[in-house]
Amino acid sequence: MKKKVSVIGAGNVGASLAQMIVQSAIADVVLFDIADGIPQGKALDISEACPLWGSSSSILGTNDYSHTENSDVIVITAGFPRKPGMSRDDLLHANAKVVSDVVENTARLSPNAVIIVVTNPMDVMAQVSLKVSGFDSRKVIGMGGVLDSARFRTFVAWELSVSPEDVEALVLGGHGDLMVPMPRFTTVKGIPITELLSKDRIDALVERTRHGGAEIVSLLKTGSAYYAPAAATYQMVKAILFDEKRMLPCSAYLDGKYKTxxxxxxxxxILGSGGGEKIIEIELNEQESIDFEKSVAAVKLLVSKLNS
Known part of the structure; x- marks a missing residue:
């Protein structure tokens, strides 16, 4: 019996993710949205592509939460997207209500699921999801670091004219403008980029990574990024479904690690069938610690705004 993934929100990110999962045939998908006809139409379109992909996975588009029952993974993409001039943080209160409703309606039907939160501001929405679901914190994780690291990898690969496959990157902190790309832990086939690039060039790539989402929003004008966010989420879903024990940068609940x-x-x-099974703690230098603490403080401020 195939695993079941429920994708909540049939917008660009949700539909792209659903396509990736079905095309690769790693699970059956339920695509939920409150907009009548949208998830049904997109699911039908994806279903009709399955013979061409050679995929035996099924996808159901629905407006009924009951169809998500007994999901192995629930991915929350529902919410309001960023527009030009908006930060991820501007979406705070509106999306908190959306995410609360989603979790309330899905968690009770799938008590053993792992929840992946994509909706922005993502770290805070993960916090909301944990509180509403009552799940163990390892079963609620946020997608941000995988996407931010992929952007950093892309920019490094372009700068050095190498394959992005050969670049490994690490980004810590909140999924926002104060995220912390880590040049010391970013390598090309094991060689740190600090050995390959000047500090000025590294600083420029770090800044572009921090504002990578806003760059796409400003270009699109009527929406935000979705191909890379969907691909990042797919990597997390696959790691959980196949218990891959992948070490990936994710938003996790810190209870003492990193002095937080x-x-x-x-x-x-470490992502596996149990969700975020283990947090890996690395030693930060003085500047990295300062930057990390600033990023955490920004997330804490948003949480306090939401609770005030």
């Missing part, structure tokens, strides 16, 4: 308590933020995590 009671907050979600991006750190290296």
């Amino acid at each position: 308590n009671g907050i979600y933020t991006g750190v290296p995590v």
Whole structure:
């Protein structure tokens, strides 16, 4: 019997993710949205592509939460997208209500699921999801670091004219403008980029990574990124479904690690069937610690705004 993934939100990110899962035939998909006809139409379109992909996976488009029952993974992409001039943080209150409703309606039907939160501001929405679901914190994780690291990898590969496959990158902290790309832990076939690029060039790539989402929003004008966010989420879904024990940068609940308590933020995590099974703690130097603390403080501020 195939695994079941429920994707909540049939917008660009959700539909792209659903396509990737079905095309690769790693699970059956339920695509949920409150908009009548949208998930049904997109699911039908994807279903009709399955013979061409050679995929035996099924996809159901629905407006009924009951169809998500007994999901192995629930991915929350529902919410309002960023527009030009908006930060991820501007979406705080509106998306908190959306995410609360989604979790309330899905968690009770799939008590053994792992929840992946994509909706922005993602770290805070993960915190909301944990509180509403009542799940173990390892079963609620946020997608941010995988995407941010992929952007950093892309920019490094372009700068050095190498294959992005050969670049490994690490980005810590909140999924926002104060995220912390880590040049010391970013390598090309094991060679740190600090050995390959000047500090000025590295600093420029770090800044572009921090504003990578806003760059795409400003170009699109009517929406935000979706191909790379969907691909990043797919990597996480696959790691969970196949118990791959992948070490990926994800937003995880810190309860003492990195000198941080009671907050979600991006750190290296071992992803497997149990969700974020283990947080990997690395030694930060003085500047990295300062930057990480600033990023965590920004997430804490948003959480306090939401609770005030």
